[in-house]
Amino acid sequence: MSATDTQGKQTLEFQAEVKKLLDIVIHSIYTDKEVFVRELVSNASDALEKMRHEALTLDDWFDKHVPLEISIDVNKDAKTITITDTGIGMTGEEMVANLGTIAHSGTKEFLQRLGEAKAQESQLIGQFGVGFYSAFMVAKTVTVQSRSWRQDAQGGEWVSDGSGTYTITHADGIRRGTRIIIELKDDAAEFADADRIRSIIERYSNFVPFPILVDMEKVNTVQALWTRSKSQVKDEEYKEFYKFIANSDDEPLYHLHLSADAPIQLNSVLFCPRDNFERMGFGHTDPGVNLYCRKVLITQHCKDILPDYLRFVKGVVDSEDIPLSISRETMQDSLLMGKLKKFLTKRFLGYLLDESKKDAAKYGEFWKSFAMFIKEGCHTDFENRETLAKLLRFSSSKTEADGVTGLEEYAGRMKEGQTAIYYMSGPSRDAVESSPYLEAFRSRDIEVLYLHDPVDDFVLTNMQEFDGKKLISADLADLELPGEPAKAEEKEEKRLSTEEVTSLTDWMKEVLGDRVSKVEESKRLVDSPAVLVSSLGMMTTTMERYIKASGKEMGFTPPKVLEINSSHPLIRKLAELHRTSKVGADEAMLRDCVEQIADNAFIAAGLLADPKKLVDRMYKIMEQALGR
Numbered sequence: 001m002s003a004t005d006t007q008g009k010q011t012l013e014f015q016a017e018v019k020k021l022l023d024i025v026i027h028s029i030y031t032d033k034e035v036f037v038r039e040l041v042s043n044a045s046d047a048l049e050k051m052r053h054e055a056l057t058l059d060d061w062f063d064k065h066v067p068l069e070i071s072i073d074v075n076k077d078a079k080t081i082t083i084t085d086t087g088i089g090m091t092g093e094e095m096v097a098n099l100g101t102i103a104h105s106g107t108k109e110f111l112q113r114l115g116e117a118k119a120q121e122s123q124l125i126g127q128f129g130v131g132f133y134s135a136f137m138v139a140k141t142v143t144v145q146s147r148s149w150r151q152d153a154q155g156g157e158w159v160s161d162g163s164g165t166y167t168i169t170h171a172d173g174i175r176r177g178t179r180i181i182i183e184l185k186d187d188a189a190e191f192a193d194a195d196r197i198r199s200i201i202e203r204y205s206n207f208v209p210f211p212i213l214v215d216m217e218k219v220n221t222v223q224a225l226w227t228r229s230k231s232q233v234k235d236e237e238y239k240e241f242y243k244f245i246a247n248s249d250d251e252p253l254y255h256l257h258l259s260a261d262a263p264i265q266l267n268s269v270l271f272c273p274r275d276n277f278e279r280m281g282f283g284h285t286d287p288g289v290n291l292y293c294r295k296v297l298i299t300q301h302c303k304d305i306l307p308d309y310l311r312f313v314k315g316v317v318d319s320e321d322i323p324l325s326i327s328r329e330t331m332q333d334s335l336l337m338g339k340l341k342k343f344l345t346k347r348f349l350g351y352l353l354d355e356s357k358k359d360a361a362k363y364g365e366f367w368k369s370f371a372m373f374i375k376e377g378c379h380t381d382f383e384n385r386e387t388l389a390k391l392l393r394f395s396s397s398k399t400e401a402d403g404v405t406g407l408e409e410y411a412g413r414m415k416e417g418q419t420a421i422y423y424m425s426g427p428s429r430d431a432v433e434s435s436p437y438l439e440a441f442r443s444r445d446i447e448v449l450y451l452h453d454p455v456d457d458f459v460l461t462n463m464q465e466f467d468g469k470k471l472i473s474a475d476l477a478d479l480e481l482p483g484e485p486a487k488a489e490e491k492e493e494k495r496l497s498t499e500e501v502t503s504l505t506d507w508m509k510e511v512l513g514d515r516v517s518k519v520e521e522s523k524r525l526v527d528s529p530a531v532l533v534s535s536l537g538m539m540t541t542t543m544e545r546y547i548k549a550s551g552k553e554m555g556f557t558p559p560k561v562l563e564i565n566s567s568h569p570l571i572r573k574l575a576e577l578h579r580t581s582k583v584g585a586d587e588a589m590l591r592d593c594v595e596q597i598a599d600n601a602f603i604a605a606g607l608l609a610d611p612k613k614l615v616d617r618m619y620k621i622m623e624q625a626l627g628r
């Protein structure tokens with residue numbers, strides 16, 4: 001339907017879908033109305049891109065000398081904002097086709113989604129942007145003046161208040177490209193402000209590849225370096241870019257620049273910062289990767305691009321495949337986002353692993369700050385568990401005091417016949433090394449990883465094995481270690497006989513009652529008289545200690561075995577006195593000794609609950625010792 005007046009002004013009706021869309025846009029309560037700037041600027045950028053493309057094969061076109069750029073002007077008094085580009089422009093027919101009907105898939109999709117999720121219409125506007133029509137969120141009227149690049153075309157003017165019709169007229173004296181003049185609604189007058197517009201552009205359109213001038217001054221000064229090829233980007237440029245997108249003064253530790261066409265088209269630059277602010281007590285870090293589509297921001301700090309444990313990563317991901325099929329509600333399920341996340345996670349972890357091998361010292365620096373995230377990943381990301389396991393670092397009996405090693409390195413150093421990887425927890429290197437648990441390993445020269453962070457124990461217990469090798473805590477009962485301990489023969493001679501051991505352990509168990517589930521001869525001890533070990537694989541004494549320290553209820557007491565060293569003078573003496581003792585004071589003294597040996601083992605395991613009893617008994621024993 002159309003009507004033409006005497007000056008050649010035609011009045012036309014919007015297509016039904018457009019009417020519906022405009023109705024939603026105009027009456028929506030959507031709060032981030034500023035996205036209209038993003039939409040119009042990205043249309044301008046598209047038009048400029050098309051002009052650049054046409055120019056590749058043309059000798060001549062209209063306004064050939066005019067530079068490709070976007071300019072934005074505001075008029076506070078008149079409450080207008082004007083966006084001008086020197087792109088391909090539109091003829092009158094093209095304006096009717098492009099601005100009066102919905103031909104493009106993005107907006108169609110928007111309408112379709114709307115049918116599915118009526119309530120979220122305002123959020124959908126933010127996600128899809130609804131293109132050109134988003135201008136009507138803030139406009140009383142929109143005027144579009146345009147002139148095509150084609151030499152024989154005529155200029156035209158399109159005007160609408162969004163209420164169902166628009167007019168179109170010929171217009172002379174228009175330069176190539178498109179000018180959009182928005183007469184702002186009273187409640188949107190804030191947009192007639194150059195500073196406001198500048199900040200919106202910095203947020204959404206900073207990487208648009210054509211100059212954007214606000215009040216004649218160029219606003220977008222940062223290049224979208226992710227679209228350039230790796231070999232052309234200098235280190236300095238990465239650093240500058242990092243500072244810009246991470247809004248930070250420091251320099252990145254690592255950067256990964258990647259491009260892919262399958263399984264999904266993308267360009268991305270991901271950075272690892274130097275500092276971990278979460279560890280410094282700044283609270284849960286927000287995800288730091290922004291999602292772009294063709295250099296225009298879609299989602300800032302996107303939660304679904306990388307798993308939560310990689311929230312320390314900063315950067316950009318630009319994918320042409322993304323924008324038309326995402327919405328906030330369904331993003332989680334979105335197949336495409338899933339693919340993107342999977343791909344990026346794998347690549348980033350793979351990159352870290354490569355770097356860790358290339359430069360161990362630098363990786364050590366990374367590890368110092370970001371260990372917690374890798375451990376979190378071990379817990380939560382089953383799919384990438386193997387890579388994550390290789391990224392773990394521990395100090396060990398074979399490293400320098402401040403050095404670290406990885407599971408792969410450990411595996412490479414394993415002794416002949418050794419089938420498992422051993423670890424021991426303790427608050428410090430000294431504490432671990434002086435614990436009786438290490439004796440058996442030291443005497444056989446078997447490496448033990450030292451776990452100083454309580455979380456480590458959970459991580460390794462959960463992981464259970466690495467590269468086919470069981471991960472075993474050194475405080476577990478029934479340890480079968482390969483090889484013979486050094487000096488074994490010499491000690492062997494002084495061992496108690498089997499009968500002597502049985503008689504002693506039976507009696508000790510009777511003395512200790514329920515405190516231990518069993519007393520038995522140790523195969524591991526060299527220097528200590530006794531040690532407390534766990535007979536429940538998942539519940540080592542270390543684990544029990546951590547659970548108790550966290551104040552959680554255990555619900556049960558995990559069974560513990562007291563292992564005794566039958567070649568130790570104290571144990572041998574105890575056995576002898578027990579064998580020969582009669583009733584009376586001596587018997588009480590021996591029982592005290594047994595309790596004391598057990599208490600000492602509980603202390604070494606970090607599990608002593610009642611120091612009062614121990615202290616009283618110690619005094620008693622000392623009195624007797626001195627009294628003799």
Ligand code: ADP
Pocket residue numbers: 039043044046047085087088089090098099104106107130131132133177178
């Ligand atoms: P989309 O950008 O997703 O195609 P829009 O609603 O933003 O959807 O724009 C609709 C169409 O109007 C564009 O595809 C384009 O053909 C035309 N258009 C909009 N703005 C301009 C412009 N500044 N210069 C030339 N054509 C434009």
Ligand code: MG
Pocket residue numbers: 039042043131132
């Ligand atoms: Mg658009």
